[in-house]
Amino acid sequence: MISLTSEVRTPYHSWPAGRKLLGLCLFTVAVFYLEQSVAALLVMGAVACAYLVAGRRFARQGLRLIRPVFWVSLIIMTYHVLTRDVEAGLLVCMRLATAVAAANLVTLTTALEDMLDVMERLMARLFIGAKIRRRIALSVTLVIRFIPELTRKGGTLIEAWRARSTKKFSWKLLLPFALLALDDAEQVAEALKARGGVE
Incomplete structure (x- = not known):
């Protein structure tokens, strides 16, 4: 789970x-x-083409990751x-879907170590100490990695709820979602400890 590449x-x-x-x-x-729906639609289409250039299998991965955006867009x-x-709503939804899809594209094609290196180099130019740089870079990168993973797991929880109940999902899903997040955090912590921790 520590890498979504x-x-x-x-x-x-x-x-x-x-x-x-x-x-x-x-x-x-x-x-x-972007202020025009047509322009937003064209840009969204360009991002979709960027996925398709890499092949159908990769495009399907991107489609799975963007599914949770559907529920936000519905709201x-x-x-x-x-x-x-309605037109303003469509524009907002297209902007959101495009931005998330682009972020997922970068996440899927960039190694965690490479992201860490970029963060560290950026902070070195700001004259931040090496130890602090490493910790901040790791924290930011883990947040980037956790967001799509937790979003996917949240969507799975909602689907499981709907498969077992005719009622709408409620706040009761917050507890299992929190437990999933804590379990992932514990696994990452153990993985970091096994590799010597963060200096």
């Missing part, structure tokens, strides 16, 4: 991690400045339907 080799795997992360930051900012669209601003 796709086992399917793609042209993107060989791209430098620093450039991918910088490109992701600039791309995400640009996406949320957003419900609000905008009630406020009678």
